[in-house]
Amino acid sequence: MKITGAKVFVGGPAKNYVTLKIMTDQGVHGLGDATLNNRETLPAKYLQDYLIPNLIGMDPRNSEDIWQYFYRGAYFRRGPIAMAAFGAIDTALWDIKGKLANMPLYQLFGGKSRDGAMVYAHATGADLPDLMDSVASYVEQGYKAVRVQCGIPSMPTASYAVPDKKGGEGDYITDYSGIIPKTEIWDTDRYMRYMPSALMEVREKFEPDLKILHDVHHRLSPREAAAFAKAVEPVGLYWLEDPTPAEDQDALRLIRQHSTTPIAIGEVFNSIWDCNKLIENELIDFIRVAATYGGGITHLKRIIDLAALHHVRTGFHGAPSHSPISMAAQHHLNAWAPNFGIQEYLVLGTKECDALFPSAHVMTDGMFYVSDAPGLGVDFDEKEVARYEYKAGSHPIVRLEDGTMWDY
Ligand code: CS2
Numbered sequence: 258m259k260i261t262g263a264k265v266f267v268g269g270p271a272k273n274y275v276t277l278k279i280m281t282d283q284g285v286h287g288l289g290d291a292t293l294n295n296r297e298t299l300p301a302k303y304l305q306d307y308l309i310p311n312l313i314g315m316d317p318r319n320s321e322d323i324w325q326y327f328y329r330g331a332y333f334r335r336g337p338i339a340m341a342a343f344g345a346i347d348t349a350l351w352d353i354k355g356k357l358a359n360m361p362l363y364q365l366f367g368g369k370s371r372d373g374a375m376v377y378a379h380a381t382g383a384d385l386p387d388l389m390d391s392v393a394s395y396v397e398q399g400y401k402a403v404r405v406q407c408g409i410p411s412m413p414t415a416s417y418a419v420p421d422k423k424g425g426e427g428d429y430i431t432d433y434s435g436i437i438p439k440t441e442i443w444d445t446d447r448y449m450r451y452m453p454s455a456l457m458e459v460r461e462k463f464e465p466d467l468k469i470l471h472d473v474h475h476r477l478s479p480r481e482a483a484a485f486a487k488a489v490e491p492v493g494l495y496w497l498e499d500p501t502p503a504e505d506q507d508a509l510r511l512i513r514q515h516s517t518t519p520i521a522i523g524e525v526f527n528s529i530w531d532c533n534k535l536i537e538n539e540l541i542d543f544i545r546v547a548a549t550y551g552g553g554i555t556h557l558k559r560i561i562d563l564a565a566l567h568h569v570r571t572g573f574h575g576a577p578s579h580s581p582i583s584m585a586a587q588h589h590l591n592a593w594a595p596n597f598g599i600q601e602y603l604v605l606g607t608k609e610c611d612a613l614f615p616s617a618h619v620m621t622d623g624m625f626y627v628s629d630a631p632g633l634g635v636d637f638d639e640k641e642v643a644r645y646e647y648k649a650g651s652h653p654i655v656r657l658e659d660g661t662m663w664d665y
């Protein structure tokens with residue numbers, strides 16, 4: 258069996274999804290997602306110029322060897338662009354494997370460990386009452402877990418993932434007005450003073466069974482993060498996410514020494530080498546590496562298995578920039594993984610998105626149920642994608658009030 262061709266598409270409703278389609282001489286094709294939010298053209302180019310010419314003629318069933326060929330074969334390896342491109346190839350090869358076996362992917366991993374997998378939504382508010390309305394609407398829809406973020410009084414601008422105005426909707430992560438980013442102003446002291454009591458108010462307003470998550474988005478020092486994690490202990494968070502800048506694996510040690518608040522980290526990691534020490538030293542509770550820029554299913558499975566040895570559960574990144582293809586890869590892993598925790602899930606399910614990526618997967622009452630269709634169980638409509646053009650977008654940048662650059 259041979260790979261005969263591969264195509265890359267960039268576009269989609271509201272997002273620039275990077276979709277890879279690998280064709281074979283047996284008529285079976287596989288799909289992968291190489292979307293790297295706000296840098297989408299780069300993995301697409303990496304695939305087109307370097308990886309696809311090497312793929313032609315390979316046996317798609319040898320997904321392990323193909324992964325090693327691209328990873329070990331590259332002298333300059335790792336990094337989100339390369340790993341997103343490998344990830345897309347790897348996911349597409351698993352999709353082909355599932356279709357050849359006529360089995361849904363979770364069966365190839367070891368079958369189902371659960372019927373449905375719990376997901377969490379993003380509740381957000383310009384201020385605390387606005388956030389309460391947002392949480393209430395998710396609770397009404399049956400969600401069992403929500404991530405909560407809200408504006409901080411006296412902060413000069415909105416903070417991470419918070420709308421400018423009450424009831425604000427839309428994409429609060431990517432600004433599609435262009436490639437030049439807007440600036441957010443950050444003040445750690447105001448955040449530290451305000452957020453623990455705001456989180457406590459959310460806890461008191463809703464049923465104790467509601468799982469509450471909060472994302473610091475890499476903005477605290479290890480000492481501040483330790484103090485914050487300790488201060489929010491009475492809230493009983495399901496997790497505190499990215500408390501410190503992600504590059505420093507040792508930073509988590511101080512937090513652990515001072516608090517039992519569960520810690521989730523990893524959405525910007527792209528290999529097992531970015532999180533192996535965190536996992537082996539049991540400094541985190543949830544690992545968030547995504548199938549997309551974490552090198553696909555082959556590599557993510559290795560991370561899941563290492564994590565399982567150390568009581569670390571999964572909580573894969575699922576921001577709206579992941580297309581339904583890489584989300585399906587994660588949903589199949591979630592159905593199988595013995596150490597599954599939770600899945601971040603933003604409803605992409607607009608009519609346009611469903612038309613581009615038809616599937617029979619179901620999310621209901623805050624639980625995700627994978628379909629039994631072979632492979633990933635997601636299709637891709639090439640005619641639909643032709644409707645969309647690439648649009649440049651940017652994440653905000655963050656500065657302190659005196660102008661100092663800070664972490665987004
Ligand atoms: C976030 C992300 O989902 C999350 O937890 O931290 O939404 C992040 O801001 C985006 O993926 C950036 O593109």
Ligand code: MG
Nearest residue numbers: 472498499524
């Ligand atoms: Mg996050």
